[in-house]
Amino acid sequence: MRSLVQPQSSTAPPLPSICYSVLWSDKTTHWDLMHAIYRWADAGQEAFFQSAGEPGRQLRDLYLKRAVMRSVTVHMVRGGDSSTLADTVRVRSWVSKVGRTSWQSATEILSHGAGPAPGELVARAVTTMVAMDDELEKTAAVPAADELRELVREAPDVLSTVVVKPPPRPDTDDGVYVWATTVRLTDCDSFGHVTNTKYPTMALEARAICAKEEGYSATGNQLALLNPTGCHVDYIRQIRPLVPINIITWYDAASQAFIFQLETMEGEQPVHAATVILSVGTPAMHARL
Numbered sequence: 001m002r003s004l005v006q007p008q009s010s011t012a013p014p015l016p017s018i019c020y021s022v023l024w025s026d027k028t029t030h031w032d033l034m035h036a037i038y039r040w041a042d043a044g045q046e047a048f049f050q051s052a053g054e055p056g057r058q059l060r061d062l063y064l065k066r067a068v069m070r071s072v073t074v075h076m077v078r079g080g081d082s083s084t085l086a087d088t089v090r091v092r093s094w095v096s097k098v099g100r101t102s103w104q105s106a107t108e109i110l111s112h113g114a115g116p117a118p119g120e121l122v123a124r125a126v127t128t129m130v131a132m133d134d135e136l137e138k139t140a141a142v143p144a145a146d147e148l149r150e151l152v153r154e155a156p157d158v159l160s161t162v163v164v165k166p167p168p169r170p171d172t173d174d175g176v177y178v179w180a181t182t183v184r185l186t187d188c189d190s191f192g193h194v195t196n197t198k199y200p201t202m203a204l205e206a207r208a209i210c211a212k213e214e215g216y217s218a219t220g221n222q223l224a225l226l227n228p229t230g231c232h233v234d235y236i237r238q239i240r241p242l243v244p245i246n247i248i249t250w251y252d253a254a255s256q257a258f259i260f261q262l263e264t265m266e267g268e269q270p271v272h273a274a275t276v277i278l279s280v281g282t283p284a285m286h287a288r289l
Contacts, residue, residue, distance in 0.1 A: 015153075016051040017092035018044050019112055022085055032204065032227045033085070033122075037074050038197040041107040041125035044091030048105065052095075052151055055144035059095075059103070062131055062143060069196050070102065070128040073232045075158040077121045088113030089122060096155035098148045101139040102130045106155040124156040162230030163277045166259050167252040177215030179206040179247045183239055193238040200231050203260040203276040206247040216258075220251025223280050224258070230279035237273040239264055246270070256281050 020043075026036035049060035090112040097104035107125040111118055133140045142148070170176055187202075189195040194202075210216055211224035239245065239262065248261040260276040 015092045015094055016047040017090045018047045019088050019090050020044075022087055022089055028204075030225075030227060034074065034076070034200045034204065034228055034231055035197055037076070037109060037123045037125065038072060038200055038231075038233075040089060040091045040109055041072065041074065041093075041123075041127060042196060044107055044109075045093045045105055045127075047091065048093045048095065052148070055147040055151070058143040059148065063129065066132045066134060066136060066140070067129045068132055068136070069235050070130050071164075071232065071234050072125060072127045072196065073158045073162050073164055074123055074125045074200075074230060075156075075161045076123050076227075076229045078123075079227070079229060085122065086111040086113050086118055094153045095148055095151055096126065096153060098142060098145050098152060100141060100145070102128060103142055103148065104128050104155060106153070108156065124158050126155050126158050158230070161279070162232055163255045163257040163279050164232040166261075166275050166277055167255055167257070169248075169259075169261075170250055175215075175217040175220060176248065176250045177206075177210040177213065179209055179249070181245055181247065183241050183243050183245055185241045188241040193240055196233070196235065199233045199235070199262075199274055199276050200228075200278075202247060202262070203231075203249075203258070203278055204228075206249050206260060207258055207278065210249055216249075216251045217253070219253060220258070223251065223256075226280045228258075228278040229281050230277075232275075232277045232279075234275040236275070237264070237271060239273050245273075255279075 020040055027033060049056040090110045093105055093107045095103060096106040105127045109123045111120045111122055131140045131142050183194060187194050187198040207224050211221045214221050243264055246263045249258060251258050258278040261272060262274040263270045264273050
């Protein structure tokens with residue numbers, strides 16, 4: 001359930017927001033909320049589209065018909081535990097950068113409604129979108145780019161808290177695990193490929209299976225029990241339904257993050273389709289949140 005909210009006037013032009021009910025199904029067994037955060041960050045852009053007049057209408061049309069998502073970075077400000085979250089979240093989005101063929105949107109998700117901490121910042125997200133031509137083969141110009149640049153606001157700082165550059169794969173296979181699975185039809189959208197919100201879910205599933213099989217290092221197997229405090233996804237190639245997929249994962253102690261490389265097959269050759277990075281920090285850090 002959602003409702004559009006227009007904030008009261010302030011010194012800066014107001015940012016509209018959309019409110020979503022927090023459903024029981026939004027929370028996993030361990031109270032992780034990452035898949036819902038990705039969904040809200042995606043859907044919450046509608047508030048900006050509606051508030052930005054004709055440039056917003058043109059950007060919305062592009063977004064729905066011929067744009068591809070390049071990356072999404074999420075920082076869970078209050079940690080990954082959603083057990084004390086209010087029954088509603090308020091999502092506000094804006095444009096934080098406009099290039100010739102791409103744009104960046106920023107999102108803040110706040111606790112709202114009945115709960116212990118209404119108004120508390122829950123998560124921040126930064127999304128990079130690329131404009132494509134009608135055939136979705138070549139990049140194209142972002143419409144009304146000059147008008148949209150007048151609406152640009154600074155993006156939240158997520159890069160200092162979330163790992164976005166994947167560390168190199170270890171030289172040996174010790175601590176590296178490969179989960180071979182099949183893309184579910186229900187993980188795909190009406191465009192015929194895996195929806196962007198499912199990538200963190202696939203990574204979390206692979207991490208749980210790897211840890212159960214003690215496939216990580218000893219430290220990685222222990223930290224795999226922690227909810228992620230950040231997630232970065234690089235979308236490289238579209239993944240179709242019902243195709244075999246290998247998810248190669250390892251834990252990098254230096255960055256305190258779990259790395260996931262998603263590979264599909266083209267003929268007999270493996271093809272790198274996406275990278276997911278789950279930042280976890282340490283148990284002591286989680287205790288402070």
